[in-house]
Amino acid sequence: MSDQDKIIDEVVGSEYKYGFYTDIEMDTAPMGLNEDIVRFISAKKSEPEWMLEYRLKAYRHWLTLKEPNWAHVKYPAIDYQKIIYYAAPSSTPKYQSLDEVDPELLATFKKLGISLEEQKMLTGVAVDVVMDSVSVKTTFKEKLSELGIIFCAISEALQNHPDLVKKYLGKVVPYTDNFFAALNAAVFSDGSFVYIPKGVKCPMELSTYFRINAMNTGQFERTLIVADEGAYVSYLEGCTAPMRDENQLHAAVVELIALDHAEIKYSTVQNWYPGDKEGKGGIYNFVTKRGIAHKGSKISWTQVETGSAITWKYPSVILKGDHSVGEFFSVAVTSNYQQADTGTKMVHLGKNTKSTIISKGISAGKSNNSYRGMVKISKTAEKARNFSQCDSLLIGDQCGAHTYPYIEVNNQTGVVEHEATTSKIAEDQIFYCNQRGINNEKAVALIVNGYCKEVLNQLPMEFAVEAQKLLAISLEGSVG
Amino acid sequence: MELAETKDISTRMFYDLYDGVLAHADFDPIDERIKKSYDLIKDEAVPSIKNEDWKYTPIRKYLSLFDFQPHISEIPTCEPKFALENKVTIENGHITSIELTKDAAGKIEILPLIEGIGKYPELVEKYFYKTPLRSNDYFVHLNQSFCLNGLFIYVHDHCIINEPIYIQQDCYNENETFHETHNLVLIGRDASMHLIKKELCTGEGGKVFHNLLTDAVILDNGKFSFNRLQNECKDTYQITHFYANLLPHAQLNVNNITIGGAFARNNFWVELNGVESHAKLRGLSLLNEHQHADNWVKVLHNAPYCESDQLFKSIVDDEATSVFSGRIYVAKHAQKTNAYQSNKNIVLKETANSYSKPQLEIYADDVKCSHGSTSGQLNEDELFYLRARGIKEQEARKLLLYAFAENLVEQLDNEHFKDEVKALISQKFEK
Numbered sequence: 001m002s003d004q005d006k007i008i009d010e011v012v013g014s015e016y017k018y019g020f021y022t023d024i025e026m027d028t029a030p031m032g033l034n035e036d037i038v039r040f041i042s043a044k045k046s047e048p049e050w051m052l053e054y055r056l057k058a059y060r061h062w063l064t065l066k067e068p069n070w071a072h073v074k075y076p077a078i079d080y081q082k083i084i085y086y087a088a089p090s091s092t093p094k095y096q097s098l099d100e101v102d103p104e105l106l107a108t109f110k111k112l113g114i115s116l117e118e119q120k121m122l123t124g125v126a127v128d129v130v131m132d133s134v135s136v137k138t139t140f141k142e143k144l145s146e147l148g149i150i151f152c153a154i155s156e157a158l159q160n161h162p163d164l165v166k167k168y169l170g171k172v173v174p175y176t177d178n179f180f181a182a183l184n185a186a187v188f189s190d191g192s193f194v195y196i197p198k199g200v201k202c203p204m205e206l207s208t209y210f211r212i213n214a215m216n217t218g219q220f221e222r223t224l225i226v227a228d229e230g231a232y233v234s235y236l237e238g239c240t241a242p243m244r245d246e247n248q249l250h251a252a253v254v255e256l257i258a259l260d261h262a263e264i265k266y267s268t269v270q271n272w273y274p275g276d277k278e279g280k281g282g283i284y285n286f287v288t289k290r291g292i293a294h295k296g297s298k299i300s301w302t303q304v305e306t307g308s309a310i311t312w313k314y315p316s317v318i319l320k321g322d323h324s325v326g327e328f329f330s331v332a333v334t335s336n337y338q339q340a341d342t343g344t345k346m347v348h349l350g351k352n353t354k355s356t357i358i359s360k361g362i363s364a365g366k367s368n369n370s371y372r373g374m375v376k377i378s379k380t381a382e383k384a385r386n387f388s389q390c391d392s393l394l395i396g397d398q399c400g401a402h403t404y405p406y407i408e409v410n411n412q413t414g415v416v417e418h419e420a421t422t423s424k425i426a427e428d429q430i431f432y433c434n435q436r437g438i439n440n441e442k443a444v445a446l447i448v449n450g451y452c453k454e455v456l457n458q459l460p461m462e463f464a465v466e467a468q469k470l471l472a473i474s475l476e477g478s479v480g
Numbered sequence: 481m482e483l484a485e486t487k488d489i490s491t492r493m494f495y496d497l498y499d500g501v502l503a504h505a506d507f508d509p510i511d512e513r514i515k516k517s518y519d520l521i522k523d524e525a526v527p528s529i530k531n532e533d534w535k536y537t538p539i540r541k542y543l544s545l546f547d548f549q550p551h552i553s554e555i556p557t558c559e560p561k562f563a564l565e566n567k568v569t570i571e572n573g574h575i576t577s578i579e580l581t582k583d584a585a586g587k588i589e590i591l592p593l594i595e596g597i598g599k600y601p602e603l604v605e606k607y608f609y610k611t612p613l614r615s616n617d618y619f620v621h622l623n624q625s626f627c628l629n630g631l632f633i634y635v636h637d638h639c640i641i642n643e644p645i646y647i648q649q650d651c652y653n654e655n656e657t658f659h660e661t662h663n664l665v666l667i668g669r670d671a672s673m674h675l676i677k678k679e680l681c682t683g684e685g686g687k688v689f690h691n692l693l694t695d696a697v698i699l700d701n702g703k704f705s706f707n708r709l710q711n712e713c714k715d716t717y718q719i720t721h722f723y724a725n726l727l728p729h730a731q732l733n734v735n736n737i738t739i740g741g742a743f744a745r746n747n748f749w750v751e752l753n754g755v756e757s758h759a760k761l762r763g764l765s766l767l768n769e770h771q772h773a774d775n776w777v778k779v780l781h782n783a784p785y786c787e788s789d790q791l792f793k794s795i796v797d798d799e800a801t802s803v804f805s806g807r808i809y810v811a812k813h814a815q816k817t818n819a820y821q822s823n824k825n826i827v828l829k830e831t832a833n834s835y836s837k838p839q840l841e842i843y844a845d846d847v848k849c850s851h852g853s854t855s856g857q858l859n860e861d862e863l864f865y866l867r868a869r870g871i872k873e874q875e876a877r878k879l880l881l882y883a884f885a886e887n888l889v890e891q892l893d894n895e896h897f898k899d900e901v902k903a904l905i906s907q908k909f910e911k
Contacts (some may be wrong), residue, residue: 070532377855379830394845398813407836407853408536412827415856422842422849 004319025077028397029086035059038186045155045189050161054183054260058175058185064180071341072311072370075284083249085187085220100119137285150195153205154222164195168226171293172318173204180251180286180312185221186255191222193292195261196231205460207236216465227262227297228356234265234460248273249284250308254297256291260321263294263298264291267459269467272307279337282309289313295321295350302458303342304467314372316345319353319381326355329455331467343373343404348381348414360452364401374406377414384411390420393451395444489540490525491622497550497658499625513609517621527618527733529839536803536835537774542717542743546689547601549655550750561591572597572652573629573659587639588673589632589761593662596632607697608664610851611723615749615778616841619719623670623693627660630693633675637668637699643708644674644894652683663694667702667730674705676897681713681740690718698730698755705733707897711740711904719745728783730753735892738765738773745774750788752779752814763792764888766908767800767832774803779813781844790821793888796832805837808851812843821851826858827885878909 006246029040038059042052067078144151150161159166175185183190196202227233250272258264268287275282285308291299301315317326328344346355355375363369372392403420425447433443449456503514526543527534563579568590570576578590589596597604612620635641640740651659667673694765698704706722724732738744765773779788794802804823825834837853858880866876887906892898 001811020532080700137770266895326903392840392842394847397845398843399817400841400843402842403838405832405836405838405853407838409827409834409836409855410832411830412832412857413830414827414856417856418836418838418851418853420838420840420851422840422847424845424847 032081062182073339148197152309154191154193176300181288184253188222194225198228199230202233223254226257234261237268255275258297261296265300270302275309287313289315292318293324298325300327302329311340322350329458330359331452333362334369335364340365341370345374351382359390361392364395368400370402372404376408384414386416388418392422503628518625521621527597541629548658568647570649589634591632593630605649622810627662630662633665633669638670640672647677649679652685660691665696667698672703677708687715693721696724701729703731707735710738716741717743721747724750726757730757732759736763748777756785761790765794768797771800777806781810781817787818795826795827801833803835807839815846818846823853825855
């Protein structure tokens, strides 16, 4: 076995490190989906009447839809009646201090390296922890509320700020958008709500930690971020999930609204259980993420995708206002039997709008990694500008890397550039490192890190560390 | 896009045109394949824009414009003649003359399809009616089901045809007609051929819809150069299919120039099945008014050490639409592949549209593949440079557009053809 083969073997062979299971009593809905379940979830959350109406409308629409099959992924048919649509840790009502929190839960977070105390004391990051669909604890809330910033669970927002939620919910991703968005609108259990008032620059990175914990429980998160005129916010989302044999479905919806001259930076590190070496188990991640950028505003998506058995995710930006900017930076790593079909959509509507797409795919083992993106310059988008770059790196000869860009130009002043390359790590690069006393393993690490640098640089400091860790775990043995 | 859905746009419509007579070549294996093709589509409707491959080309809309008149099932026969030039004339969908030089006559055989199949059944069975089926395209099955018309071109082993073979296709029918041809091209071992196909309209006629298929097989070390000029009048709508199967060390060179015609969909499907085979594809579309050109390309690398290179350019003006959809597929064992794909579009008016889908699908790791796509207008700096030197804006624009197109035209390998294309381009820009 050559050195390279050995490294590949190690990459393919590395086990999921964050696989553990927290035993907490759950308050769950019966298995299956029907109007009663939708009513049950809504009642659990003591939601206003209009919200229940919205959910039911979404559910009825969902019944008319077919599951999309255009993505380059293969998975056995999902039985939507075999999923539990609601699960909450039973120790509600909410805690006033950390001491009241279930100690086992705290231990779980410690294992993940995001202990609340540590977060609170050292990093200055407010954490809205979502543990199986219910927000357990929100820290630093007082400090944020001084500035008028609302950062809470969406169910809480529905109680305390119903007008704001009603005004913006479903405006960017309507329930009619697609199969999974409709499903999410009908059964979403929780998620985060962020509102940054006019002219406020959020002083800290906002962050949630999602975790799928109970057997057979789909996690349907709904995130809504509104940055009012001139506001700025940077939002972090990170995920790990315990090891498990049954496939789990995750269909989240994220909506971003950047009003005039606002800026939203949304960063994700996703490391859900990707399934074992035989491709058994793992999370199905079908996510709809979209932002709308008004005049002079900016929306930036950064994602590091290392987990999930299947990733189906296209964070998009609708550049509605003149001079608005959209960005998409992505690193997607797949190994074993993982399948990723991810990319972005940049819809240019306003004048002088700009978008940048940088996508880096790394495939190892027997995985398939696809970039699928669309850049649309509509008739009204005068002098729109787009630059896209999609690179793929192949490690091993049994994986696949694919690129499916769609470029639609309907205005003569628009300029769109797309380029993509696919290659493996060049032998001369490895040789160069070897010559300088760097062994193969470290050399591959170095090269992959360099390859992703453009994207990793976009992540906030706190997250960059975690992202590097996750990259390392995903490509263990070859990335240090 | 709103369609006149009252019309039945399905296989039935074509079936009626042919009085339900399937192509029958008195040759069992082919007959069977024809039946298979027909079975696949007989209850099907023509693909709509919901079909991924037809996303930007509303083919049903184009077909609904037609009121086809039934076909004459009789096919005129024609004997090859000696002449000073290698030339085949196709008028209104039928071969009317085949002329060969003395030099070429011993090296190449050009026969009407049926005669060719009758004369070389074993070659046909070995090489043809295979590659097109793999694409599973509706119009390929349609062509295969009914079409008896076309050419059988066979260049014998070790024969090099020095003079190009011209194929001139002309249409001036009075009725609204639907034409199909099915050409088989076999390039023998170490053989080489240049084919230049010109598609024109010399006379006034009714609207015509073509569904043309060329199935080429290039044997070991063979070379095939295919230059095509689409310059019909605004009443011509066509779907063309070009299939090529390259065996070891084979070389393919395709140049496709689209200037005229109302609608053209060109499918190129190139399979690199032999080691060290090379394929080079070039396309240029100059479109204005309501023209619509859709170049759909798939290059399949099924063998190691192959190289492919695609370059497609388009200039779209007025309400015209250009579509490029290209895919490079690299199979698992096709290591050391080099594959390139580039698509460049210039959009001149806000009513013009350009759609581009450059795609890669790669399953081997030791490969070099890249693709690029640009869509935009003329470079402001370049315009300024020319204007600063006293060249009028109008002139400067023309110059830059010409340069954009010429870069591709310069790569044509036949001087006469090159000059002709250049003249046509200048003419088109004058408008």
